[in-house]
Amino acid sequence: MECKMIEIKTLSAVESHHYFNQIADVYADAFSQVPYSESLGELLVFSGRLPYHARRMGFKCVIARNETDHDRIIGFGYGVASQPGTWWRDQVADKMSRNMADEWLSDCFEFVELAVYPAYQGLGIGGKLHDALLSGVRQRTAVLSTPQVETNALHLYRKRGWNPLLENFNFPGFDMIYRIMGLQLSPT
Numbered sequence: 175m176e177c178k179m180i181e182i183k184t185l186s187a188v189e190s191h192h193y194f195n196q197i198a199d200v201y202a203d204a205f206s207q208v209p210y211s212e213s214l215g216e217l218l219v220f221s222g223r224l225p226y227h228a229r230r231m232g233f234k235c236v237i238a239r240n241e242t243d244h245d246r247i248i249g250f251g252y253g254v255a256s257q258p259g260t261w262w263r264d265q266v267a268d269k270m271s272r273n274m275a276d277e278w279l280s281d282c283f284e285f286v287e288l289a290v291y292p293a294y295q296g297l298g299i300g301g302k303l304h305d306a307l308l309s310g311v312r313q314r315t316a317v318l319s320t321p322q323v324e325t326n327a328l329h330l331y332r333k334r335g336w337n338p339l340l341e342n343f344n345f346p347g348f349d350m351i352y353r354i355m356g357l358q359l360s361p362t
Contacts (some may be wrong), residue, residue, distance in 0.1 A: 180248070180299055181307045184225050187228045190235040194224055195362050196247045197237075204289040210350075211321050220287075227286060230254040232313075234304040238290065249290035251303040255313065256282035262345075266317065266354055269340055278339060278356050283311045285318035285357075290328065300330050313362050319343065322351040331355055 187194065198221045205212040205220075212220075227233060232255025237247045255280055256263050263284065267275045285307065290299045308316060320328055322342060340354040 179241050179323055180297070180302065181244075181295075181327060182236050182302050183234045183237050183239065184186055184306060185237060187233045187235070188353055190233075190252070191225075193237060193250070194221075197224060197235075197250045200247060200250055200289050200291055201287065202227070203291050206209075208322060209325060224252075227252065227254055230260075231257065232283065234307060234311070236303050238294075238303055248294045249288075249303050251285075251288040251307040253283050253285045253287075253307055253311075253316070255268050256284045256317070262319070266319070268290055269354075272355055274339070278315050281314040282357070283308070283313040283316045285316050288330075295326060300327070301334070304330060304334055308357075308359065313334075314358070316357045316359055318355050319345070320355060321351040322353050328353075339362065 189361045190197075198217075201220050202212075204210075206217065226244075230320070233252065234254075235250065235252040236318065238249035239247045256265075258264070263279060263282075267279055288300060288303055288307070290303070307347070318331070318336070320331060334357070336355040336357045338353050339356045342354045343354050345352065
């Protein structure tokens with residue numbers, strides 16, 4: 175399948191509810207693969223985290239679907255406006271210096287998830303989802319966490335200009351080690 179046959183659509187929080195089950199299916203298929211190898215429990219946690227994130231300020235979701243089958247998504251990405259007092263942000267801020275946290279987290283978009291069905295990976299869909307998710311974002315910076323190992327996602331982020339902020343990051347309750355990356359969205 176050629177990437178030009180793929181439609182990228184931006185959804186509001188309300189519109190995204192219609193796709194929650196399909197988003198969870200894409201997530202499960204992508205993140206059950208090596209090197210992520212998420213367990214059933216971790217995949218179910220994502221299904222509960224998505225509706226929580228959809229209620230947060232600045233939620234933005236993008237989906238990819240085949241132009242000939244608008245009812246089935248093949249990839250997605252979403253993020254939220256970063257807010258103090260949320261688990262992920264507080265974990266990351268705690269490991270940053272005060273200056274680094276001010277620079278990267280004070281006016282920030284959290285790039286939460288990006289996934290494409292494995293059968294559709296390598297066609298440029300992840301890049302299109304990435305770009306659509308960040309298009310029009312009003313925050314000055316974006317941050318994300320990604321496994322410390324080499325992945326296709328990491329190659330995509332590097333290609334799009336993301337830089338490592340923290341290496342060998344351990345989130346409490348998770349076995350996998352992560353890196354925190356940042357991207358300047360507008361001049362400081």
